[in-house]
Structures are given as C-alpha cells and as structure tokens.
Amino acid sequence: MRIKFWGVRGSTPTPQIENLRYGGNTPCLEFRSDNGKLLIVDCGSGLRMLGKSLAKEFGTGQIHAHVLISHYHWDHIQGLPFFTPLYQKTNEFHFHSFGLPKASMEEALQGQMTDPYFPVNMSAMLAQRRYSEIKSGPFQIDDFTVHAQRINHPQGCLSFRIENNGKAMVYATDNEPGAPDYDRGIRELARNADVLVYDSQYDQEQLGNEKKGWGHSSWEEGVSVCMEAGVKQLILFHHDPDSDDQMIDRLQETARKRFPNSRAAFEGMEIIL
Numbered sequence: 001m002r003i004k005f006w007g008v009r010g011s012t013p014t015p016q017i018e019n020l021r022y023g024g025n026t027p028c029l030e031f032r033s034d035n036g037k038l039l040i041v042d043c044g045s046g047l048r049m050l051g052k053s054l055a056k057e058f059g060t061g062q063i064h065a066h067v068l069i070s071h072y073h074w075d076h077i078q079g080l081p082f083f084t085p086l087y088q089k090t091n092e093f094h095f096h097s098f099g100l101p102k103a104s105m106e107e108a109l110q111g112q113m114t115d116p117y118f119p120v121n122m123s124a125m126l127a128q129r130r131y132s133e134i135k136s137g138p139f140q141i142d143d144f145t146v147h148a149q150r151i152n153h154p155q156g157c158l159s160f161r162i163e164n165n166g167k168a169m170v171y172a173t174d175n176e177p178g179a180p181d182y183d184r185g186i187r188e189l190a191r192n193a194d195v196l197v198y199d200s201q202y203d204q205e206q207l208g209n210e211k212k213g214w215g216h217s218s219w220e221e222g223v224s225v226c227m228e229a230g231v232k233q234l235i236l237f238h239h240d241p242d243s244d245d246q247m248i249d250r251l252q253e254t255a256r257k258r259f260p261n262s263r264a265a266f267e268g269m270e271i272i273l
Contacts, residue, residue: 007046023267033143047079
C-alpha cells in the first residue's frame with residue numbers, strides 16, 4: 001500500500017512563503033493498493049493537484065476511484081469544484097461518508113457550488129458519481145478494508161482505518177480529546193496500526209483554553225494514542241494556519257522526544273507499507 005499526501009493544512013489554505021516546506025493545502029490523501037486500486041481520503045484544496053496528477057497519469061483512459069470524506073466542513077471538501085477528473089464523462093467516482101439529517105450527501109457536496117458561491121453547479125461535472133452512506137462495521141472497497149469510527153468534532157466526523165495486504169493506516173483528523181467514549185474508540189481503531197495520521201493542530205494549553213470546543217487535538221494526544229494502542233508511526237497532521245515551517249519543525253522535534261517515530265506531514269510525502 002502506498003500513501004501520498006496532497007494537502008496537510010487545517011481550517012484554511014495558507015499559500016505563504018513561510019509555509020512552503022510543509023505546504024498550505026487542506027487535507028487530501030491518495031491511497032494505492034498493492035494491486036493499484038485508487039482510494040482518495042478527503043477533498044480539501046490538495047485535491048486540485050491530485051487531479052492534475054491523475055489526468056497526466058491516465059490520459060484519455062478511465063479513472064475509477066472511491067472517495068472517503070471524513071466530514072463536510074469546507075477545508076475537507078473545497079477541492080471538489082477544482083478536481084478536473086470530475087468534469088470528464090469517462091471517469092467514475094464513488095463517494096462515502098456519513099448521512100446528514102437535513103440533506104443527502106450529494107446535496108451537501110453540491111451546496112458549495114450553488115448560486116451565488118460558484119459560477120457553475122455540479123451538473124457541469126460529467127463523470128459518473130455514486131454516493132453511499134457509511135454504516136457501522138467494516139466494509140470493502142476494492143482491495144481495501146475500511147473501518148470507520150465516529151470521533152469528537154462539531155457536526156460530526158469519521159476516522160478511518162484503511163487496511164491492505166496486512167498493513168493498516170489510521171486517519172484521524174478533526175478530533176477533540178476529552179470525551180471518554182470517543183477517546184476509547186480512537187484507541188481501539190488504532191490498535192497495532194502501522195501508521196496513525198493524527199490531528200495535531202493545537203497544543204495542550206490551547207485545548208484547555210481558547211481552543212476548547214473547536215474540535216481539534218494536539219501532538220501530545222497523538223503520542224498518547226500511539227503509545228497506548230501500539231502504533232508504529234505517528235504522522236502529525238492538520239497543521240494550524242498560524243503554524244509556519246519553523247513552528248512545525250519545533251513540534252516535530254518535541255514529539256520525537258516522547259515518541260521517536262514521529263513525523264510532521266508535508267505535501268508530497270509518500271509512505272509505502
């Protein structure tokens with residue numbers, strides 16, 4: 001299984017020179033199974049460059065992919081209008097996320113492209129699109145086995161354990177610790193995983209004060225999850241818009257003192273399991 005990071009920033013894109021090493025695009029990961037199947041996780045602004053890469057790779061051939069969406073906040077869906085493969089009728093995409101009480105998944109994703117927010121709506125996207133609500137229990141996507149787990153975030157959010165050929169990566173962003181059921185759940189999901197990609201937007205002091213209730217976590221909690229669940233590697237993710245390259249360097253260095261196999265995610269980073 002190969003994983004590539006196309007967007008690692010939280011909350012809003014930050015195209016600033018002081019952020020160039022880690023990157024300023026919001027969350028998007030590309031998974032390829034050992035047999036070459038394509039799975040996309042989250043559709044932040046990093047999705048635009050993934051789209052360009054896929055168009056170059058496949059040319060006029062069909063792109064078939066499944067897409068997991070952790071939740072519907074803008075930083076996790078804002079790349080969709082700029083994902084060029086969606087405008088090609090030969091392509092096929094199957095979206096998976098949780099259901100909403102007042103809108104379908106399709107309606108929720110379409111909302112950001114309705115008048116007056118965008119010049120065209122999703123009817124301009126000619127690719128075949130399917131939508132499936134994620135229920136409890138593991139499910140199969142091509143060569144991947146996916147386990148979904150609710151985590152603690154305003155309006156809801158899903159974390160994912162993605163397995164292929166005996167290897168496992170857990171993606172748990174937009175999670176605020178402190179709710180016992182959710183805290184136990186993320187540790188169960190991450191048990192003995194090879195990699196945990198974890199929300200490290202704030203530090204413990206911020207979580208106890210001005211950022212309490214904002215739905216995010218810290219590198220300290222990520223380290224605790226890894227140590228308690230037997231995870232092999234921690235990836236610090238969902239970097240705060242105000243954290244420049246030097247600050248993320250310091251966070252990575254500090255995390256490594258507690259859990260040596262820690263890395264801060266950067267755009268273009270690849271992991272092979």
